[in-house]
Amino acid sequence: DQQLTYAELNARANQLAWTLRGQGVGPDRIVAILMDRSVEMLVGVLGILKAGGAYLPIDPDYPAERIAYTLADSGAQWLVTTRDVELRTPALPFAGCRVYALETEPMPAENPPQATKPEHLAYVIYTSGTTGKPKGTMITHRNVVRLLFNDRMAFDFNERDVWTLFHSYCFDFSVWEMYGALLYGGKLVVVPLMTARDPEQMVRLLRQERVTVLNQTPSAFYALSEREMEEADAELCVRAVIFGGEALAPGQLRAWRRKYPHTELINMYGITETTVHVTYKKLGEAEITNGISNIGKPLPTLRAYILGEGQQLQPMGVAGELCITGDGLARGYL
Structure with missing residues (x-):
């Protein structure tokens, strides 16, 4: 039964952003976020983006090994979480800077200066790992914005x-x-x-x-x-x-x-x-x-091709591999 206006959401995200800026977060820096689905989770995600960083979402209900692997593999130096989530994951293997989303020092509610450009990272989401170990997929601001605005x-x-x-x-x-x-x-x-x-x-x-x-x-x-x-x-x-x-x-x-x-x-x-x-x-x-x-x-902004051997375009009606190109293509894997 919680609700936030856009003004309230913006102010709270800004306060977290200023905190993260003070800890050294900036463009292309990965910030892990370990939170339950909630209004605070949204504040956390937007706060990381406003600080200029890229958010790396981790589910607190993931197995401990998966959480540990993601934190280690990503090289994240910051973790946004809450005390109750931390208590549920007592062996949290993280040596970097922890920021508690509900306990930040009083900070300005104004928007921090713009730090990011379209080519900077917005988020890193790990694949399911069905074809080997999970891999962190790097998505930029441009990738996201053109999906919803073109x-x-x-x-x-x-x-x-x-x-x-x-x-x-x-x-x-x-x-x-x-x-x-x-x-x-x-x-x-x-x-x-x-x-x-x-x-x-x-x-x-x-x-x-x-x-x-x-x-x-x-x-x-x-x-x-x-x-x-x-x-x-x-x-x-x-x-x-x-x-x-x-x-x-x-x-x-x-x-x-x-x-x-x-x-x-x-x-x-x-x-x-x-x-x-x-x-x-x-x-x-x-x-x-x-x-x-x-x-x-x-x-719009994407193309799909059906390709065969040597990445040659297949004739109409002939099976092949689906290959995607365009502005939605991720920067790559971490």
């Missing part, structure tokens, strides 16, 4: 939208959720972890907060949709459901389409290394009726 923007987000921060901030879908809301002046609802795991509570939250933009992995949405179909009314305000993170089975969207025919259902594909999303497809009756899974066309 001269051929495929979406009409605005200040009246209400978004949910449904996903962990260690999953790059959260980047789309956080900045889709905040950069357009909308409202961002931080979804408690247990609510995100419970379709009944999630349906209740969508009604109470009058959510308009919902981002979901398909498997999470199938459970949510099934629960929503048990409601007699059609009171949700969701105008767009954006899918990502795994393959979509459009046939499972039929019931939702019948109850909410005006909701745009959008399938998106992308990976951490290409800054969240690469392609998009607004699903129509043909895809839903026939169960056609289609990832669509590249977003």
Whole structure:
């Protein structure tokens, strides 16, 4: 039941930013952040960005070995956390500077001088490690901004939208959720972890907060949709459901389409290394009726190629490897 205005969020992020500046944080310096999903977590993320640094999100519920590996591999010299999270991770192997998000010294609420340029790092998110050890993917400010602002923007987000921060901030879908809301002046609802795991509570939250933009992995949405179909009314305000993170089975969207025919259902594909999303497809009756899974066309500022041996372009209809180029491509791995 906490809420912040933009002015309050900005002032608190600024105070943290001044603290971090005083500790030596600046452009291309990586600052780890180990916090539960909360309003304070958002203050932490924005404070790191305003200091000029790049945030490295770490989930306190990760196994101790994963936390230790991420801190060591990243070389982060600063850690933003809270006392209660620190108590839950007693063997936290970190020799650098710890900054407690709720206990900083009184600092100015004014914006610190701009330190970053578009080519500087905004965040580092570690991959899942399914193909070996997890690797830190380096994403710049330019990578993020052009995803949400370009001269051929495929979406009409605005200040009246209400978004949910449904996903962990260690999953790059959260980047789309956080900045889709905040950069357009909308409202961002931080979804408690247990609510995100419970379709009944999630349906209740969508009604109470009058959510308009919902981002979901398909498997999470199938459970949510099934629960929503048990409601007699059609009171949700969701105008767009954006899918990502795994393959979509459009046939499972039929019931939702019948109850909410005006909701745009959008399938998106992308990976951490290409800054969240690469392609998009607004699903129509043909895809839903026939169960056609289609990832669509590249977003503006990106190109997608199907290449074969020697990275040669494949002829129409011939299978190959999907290769992405453009302004969303990460700087690389740490």
